[in-house]
Amino acid sequence: MGTKERILVSGGAGFIGTHTVVQLLKDGFKVSVLDNLDNAVQEALDKVRELVGPQLSNNLDFHLGDIRNLDDLEKLFSQTKLDAVIHFAGLKAVGESVANPMRYFDNNLVGSINLYKVMAKYNCKKLVFSSSATVYGQPDRIPCVEDFELKAMNPYGRTKLFLEEIAQDLHKADQKWRIILLRYFNPIGAHESGMLGEDPRGIPNNLMPYITQVAVGRLPELNVYGHDYPTPDGSAIRDYIHVMDLADGHVVALEKLLQRNDIGCVAYNLGTGRGTSVLEMVAAFEKVSGKKLPIKLCPRRAGDATAVYASTDKAERELGWKAKYGIDEMCRDQWKWASQNPWGYQSKP
Ligand SMILES: NC(=O)c1ccc[n+]([C@@H]2O[C@H](COP(=O)([O-])OP(=O)(O)OC[C@H]3O[C@@H](n4cnc5c(N)ncnc54)[C@H](O)[C@@H]3O)[C@@H](O)[C@H]2O)c1
Numbered sequence: 465m466g467t468k469e470r471i472l473v474s475g476g477a478g479f480i481g482t483h484t485v486v487q488l489l490k491d492g493f494k495v496s497v498l499d500n501l502d503n504a505v506q507e508a509l510d511k512v513r514e515l516v517g518p519q520l521s522n523n524l525d526f527h528l529g530d531i532r533n534l535d536d537l538e539k540l541f542s543q544t545k546l547d548a549v550i551h552f553a554g555l556k557a558v559g560e561s562v563a564n565p566m567r568y569f570d571n572n573l574v575g576s577i578n579l580y581k582v583m584a585k586y587n588c589k590k591l592v593f594s595s596s597a598t599v600y601g602q603p604d605r606i607p608c609v610e611d612f613e614l615k616a617m618n619p620y621g622r623t624k625l626f627l628e629e630i631a632q633d634l635h636k637a638d639q640k641w642r643i644i645l646l647r648y649f650n651p652i653g654a655h656e657s658g659m660l661g662e663d664p665r666g667i668p669n670n671l672m673p674y675i676t677q678v679a680v681g682r683l684p685e686l687n688v689y690g691h692d693y694p695t696p697d698g699s700a701i702r703d704y705i706h707v708m709d710l711a712d713g714h715v716v717a718l719e720k721l722l723q724r725n726d727i728g729c730v731a732y733n734l735g736t737g738r739g740t741s742v743l744e745m746v747a748a749f750e751k752v753s754g755k756k757l758p759i760k761l762c763p764r765r766a767g768d769a770t771a772v773y774a775s776t777d778k779a780e781r782e783l784g785w786k787a788k789y790g791i792d793e794m795c796r797d798q799w800k801w802a803s804q805n806p807w808g809y810q811s812k813p
């Protein structure tokens with residue numbers, strides 16, 4: 465297979481980024497990763513290289529840099545011809561964004577605007593953007609359909625909402641832009657090899673990393689936030705999606721972006737279309753890991769929705785993409801990663 469275009473993957477050392485880079489390299493793309501390692505480590509990209517082997521690793525280069533710094537972007541774009549960008553770089557902790565909104569506006573908004581300026585200057589106007597189901601706010605109806613009204617519930621969500629609107633405006637002003645906005649539901653799981661996975665810094669905010677750290681003994685028990693929701697078991701429902709399905713979704717979106725000139729600026733949900741409750745997730749994880757997870761039933765977490773899941777029709781119809789994996793495979797791969805790497809990419813501190 466010959467090599468294809470060169471893709472800039474901003475934030476490519478992070479959780480979703482590393483899994484996507486593996487699939488891009490395997491698909492024959494050349495990849496330049498730009499990451500400031502704010503929430504990632506170099507070792508993650510070493511694992512990517514190990515996974516794809518020495519030959520495909522030649523198609524991967526890493527640039528330590530920050531999208532808030534125009535010089536870092538200029539340096540990269542002036543030295544390398546980039547054909548498209550998958551833009552993952554950003555901060556994503558909802559609670560932190562409430563406490564420190566300026567950090568989120570600076571990193572996610574200013575950083576992305578810088579990136580788009582430099583992309584335009586170097587005539588690289590093909591973009592896949594990491595949006596989020598957070599743009600649906602507390603949806604009035606489920607499943608969430610792409611043309612629902614959007615709303616932000618917190619500063620993190622506001623950055624995603626603004627960035628979707630900024631992308632629409634960019635395209636309105638200059639039709640050479642081709643932009644795909646991917647709204648991820650709840651990405652979990654890990655590469656099936658157990659070599660790549662999510663490695664959050666500090667105490668995890670999200671359900672699956674928390675469950676994992678309880679299972680390996682790093683945390684004593686799981687707090688289940690809310691057991692009085694109007695759902696069958698009283699806990700909240702989300703649409704969890706295997707990170708490898710998500711990675712494949714990026715590859716198909718990118719292929720479409722490169723092949724078609726009638727993309728415009730368009731949003732797709734990436735989810736499975738199925739909802740799973742917190743307690744169902746605990747049970748599924750216990751089954752694959754053989755570990756009993758101590759849980760504590762706690763009050764609802766402020767700002768959480770009762771039930772959120774995706775309509776996947778549009779992605780199926782227009783991208784030809786559908787998630788392959790279910791909850792059991794997500795838990796299996798999450799456990800493989802965690803049991804092989806209980807302290808993530810680095811050894812026990
Ligand atoms: N994981 C989720 O639940 C989820 C859900 C919806 C959307 N998203 C979005 O997907 C994207 C990737 O998420 P992830 O889960 O892989 O997170 P992550 O934190 O693992 O990856 C983000 C990467 O971006 C890098 N980064 C952050 N700020 C940067 C900057 N200014 N310059 C250069 N690099 C920078 C980080 O070091 C990290 O490697 C984010 O934009 C996130 O908001 C994630």
Ligand SMILES: O=c1ccn([C@@H]2O[C@H](COP(=O)(O)OP(=O)(O)O[C@H]3O[C@H](CO)[C@@H](O)[C@H](O)[C@H]3O)[C@@H](O)[C@H]2O)c(=O)[nH]1
Nearest residue numbers: 596597598648649650669670671674687688689700742765
């Ligand atoms: O220790 C925990 C952590 C979470 N939960 C619950 O588990 C569910 C899922 O929570 P979490 O994993 O934090 O995901 P969300 O709150 O759905 O938000 C994630 O998914 C959104 C949609 O993609 C993104 O926008 C957010 O950035 C990302 O954190 C919620 O009901 C939480 O209350 C617990 O019960 N205990």
